[in-house]
Amino acid sequence: MKRTRIKICGLTRESDLVAAVEAGADAIGLVFYPPSPRYVSPTRAAELTRLIPPFVTTVGLFVEPKAGFVREVLTQVPLQMLQFHGDESAAACEGFGLPWLKAARMRPGIDLVKFAASYPSAAGILLDAFVEGYGGGGETFDWNLIPGDLGRPMVLSGGLSPENVCDAVRRVRPWAVDVSSGVESAKGIKDAALIAAFVQGVRNADG
Numbered sequence: 001m002k003r004t005r006i007k008i009c010g011l012t013r014e015s016d017l018v019a020a021v022e023a024g025a026d027a028i029g030l031v032f033y034p035p036s037p038r039y040v041s042p043t044r045a046a047e048l049t050r051l052i053p054p055f056v057t058t059v060g061l062f063v064e065p066k067a068g069f070v071r072e073v074l075t076q077v078p079l080q081m082l083q084f085h086g087d088e089s090a091a092a093c094e095g096f097g098l099p100w101l102k103a104a105r106m107r108p109g110i111d112l113v114k115f116a117a118s119y120p121s122a123a124g125i126l127l128d129a130f131v132e133g134y135g136g137g138g139e140t141f142d143w144n145l146i147p148g149d150l151g152r153p154m155v156l157s158g159g160l161s162p163e164n165v166c167d168a169v170r171r172v173r174p175w176a177v178d179v180s181s182g183v184e185s186a187k188g189i190k191d192a193a194l195i196a197a198f199v200q201g202v203r204n205a206d207g
């Protein structure tokens, strides 16, 4: 039985972090994109990461950052993985000494195999709906756009929620799922019961 990995993204409060870890999240996402309502400063992120236990991966999300900003964050926050969610080139994502995920903004016509091939050193490809503001929009995309095999671990995101995640995992069989809006009561404010229900939905699909 495969265990689909779960990332809960956009945490801003200690209580939400504890809820995600207790529910069984494999990874926690911290958003370093200032326009996002889920943005956390490096200082705040460093405080939050003190609550993350061993074997739970801390992922830093960036959108077309200046390299200097990523480096500044890394001096303060013990990130273990980076997630690039804009239109960054592969070269812009490399060189920070950490594995990274590249987000593909899914819309009709995208050649995902070609997209993945243009990021050969990405540890995985994350699929999200094409939304204004780059991500965290709570919108799903047409899962039929996903080809059978990307030759890389694939992370499914975009509008996942406790209601649809079981169906999504059964249909797409991703390596991992990533959620933000679907486990929130307001932007940047997570709901412990929704997080627990989301994790349960994934486990139900895993069988």
Ligand SMILES: O=C(O)c1ccccc1N[C@@H]1O[C@H](COP(=O)(O)O)[C@@H](O)[C@H]1O
Residues within 6 Å of the ligand: 009, 010, 029, 031, 033, 036, 037, 038, 061, 063, 085, 126, 128, 133, 134, 135, 136, 137, 138, 139, 157, 158, 159, 160, 178, 179, 180, 181, 182
């Ligand atoms: O969470 C954000 O605010 C965010 C901002 C900019 C880029 C990406 C962002 N979040 C990521 O978006 C996807 C989908 O989120 P949702 O579940 O549909 O709300 C997810 O990978 C988040 O990590």
